[in-house]
Amino acid sequence: MNPVYLIHDRELDPASLRLPWRGIRLTAEVVAACVALFAAHAGAADTYPVGDPPLPSLTEPGQTQAPAVYRARREALMKAIGEGVAVIYAEGEEDGDGYRQGSDFFYLTGVHEENAILVLAPKERTYREFLLLPNRDPEAERWTGEREPLGAGLRQKYGFEKIYRIDRLMTLVMGLAMRSPVLWQVMTPEAAGEKKPADLELYNKISAKLTGVSTRPLPYTLAEMRSRHSPDEIALMQRAVRISEAGFRAAVLEIRPGAAEGRVEAEAERVWKSSGARRPAYASIVGSGPNSTILHYPRSERVMQAGELILLDMAAEFAHYAADITRTLPVSGKFTPRQREIYNVVLKAQKAAFAKVKPGVYIEDLDTTARQVIEEAGYGDFFSHGLGHFVGLDVHDAGAYERPLAAGMVITLEPGIYLPAENFGVRIEDDVLVTETGAKILTDGLPREADEIEKWLADRPTKPEKP
Secondary structure, eight states: OOOOEEETTEEEOGGGOEETTTTEEOOHHHHHHHHHHHHHHHOOTTEEETTSOOOOOOBTTTTBOOHHHHHHHHHHHHHHHOSSEEEEEOOOEEETTEEEOOHHHHHHHOOOOTTOEEEEOTTOSSOOEEEEEOOOOHHHHHHHOOOOOSSHHHHHHHTOSOEEEGGGHHHHHHHHHHHSOEEEEOSOOOSSSSOOOHHHHHHHHHHHHSTTOEEEEOOSHHHHHHHSOOHHHHHHHHHHHHHHHHHHHHHGGGOSTTOBHHHHHHHHHHHHHHTTOOEESSOOEEEEGGGGGSTTOOOOOOBOOTTOEEEEEOOEEETTEEOOOEEEEETTSSOOHHHHHHHHHHHHHHHHHHTTOSTTOOHHHHHHHHHHHHHHTTOGGGOOSOSOOBOSSSSSOOOOTTSOOOTTOEEEEOOEEEEGGGTEEEEOBEEEEEOSSSEEESOTTSOOSHHHHHHHHHTOOOOOOOO
16 A cells, blocks of 8 residues: 655645656655655655644634633633632743743633733632733833734633733632632742742732632642643644654754754754744754763754764744654764664663553653663663653643553653763653553654664765855
8 A cells, every 4th residue: 555645734645646747657655755855855844644633723823722622621620629719820931932821821721912810710600710911001012013902802812701901800809719718729839939929929918808718729630631632732742743853854964074063953943933833842952972961951062073973852842732852863874883782772761661651650660661671781870860751832741740641641751871981872752642552652753763763864865065
């Protein structure tokens, strides 16, 4: 059976194609070669396996889903709360690609506005959810763009019947707390830093004015909701993976002795953005030679040398969902015997962990499995980090690590061995979906076996030298 390719979301079956001007039938091999060459040179992340799940409908420019999706999530959270009031702050951040909304807030609202606030009151009879937005500032909007006024258009856009300005927050929450006097801390506070969380600051002020109001934590609930992904979320994550893989395929054209690490990183990120990603999912790690032993090497400024390895830990974010991929490649195209030995130990550890992924298993048990393989090979002291983490709206996503895995969760498996005395390290990282019966590797579009990697590098199209 011939393979079928998906280009610009349309099927391409080589058996159905002819070159009419010459009457030559295209074979599967010819089409595959053309697709690979096109993807490598153009970084076309819109070439996807037909078996990938279809994307949900997204609204631009924010790459958001329909308001009903976020409303259903709010309803699920209110059902878990049952009573009282919960206040969730936006808490987004500016980065080099603009403002990125806080993930808890985005998960529940799909709203991108800075400094927005969500209020939930599950016991209210009529209106149980409220969106509060900052006041408009005409002078600031001359610099940052005009914001929409409150009204029917904004209510329809966001799916809220009640949208206020944030100066009504205190009055609103006090009134709700008088009728149901429990204030819920839904968001997990950052462990670092001295600043008190914004929700607790508000709750303290309300408790100082109202007697009988209690503040309670709601551990794990929102994290568990976020970690168990819907089919639409999995489709978005799969697309983030495919875009990331296209960046890898373009980036490997820059891997050769005498080239700079930065060119590898820049080529990958160029492809991601040209393919619909708005930003990297995290700061790319591109380290060759001794830099491959630095877990979060930040600079990508070294020149690659013959015989070295280069470690690429980099991925894109699409529609707010992250991918997370690492590959370790030989700069000269071939592993040395010593490099291959270490590479195969790391790969064996990853395979051993993957074989145990299924609902009911704990992440720490997977870590133990991988670590045992590396320890038995004599390199336990050189595996200096955990095996993996949840992936979703954040690359290190929310999740209850103390609880067993469940279908719909996505985790990374990323064992590594780092040998500074030998100037090389190896890490292999893949995104794994927990299914009802086991697991599926989402990042299956890039080689992992040492022989496959060498073939990948050997088959690269020749790229002209750049100044």
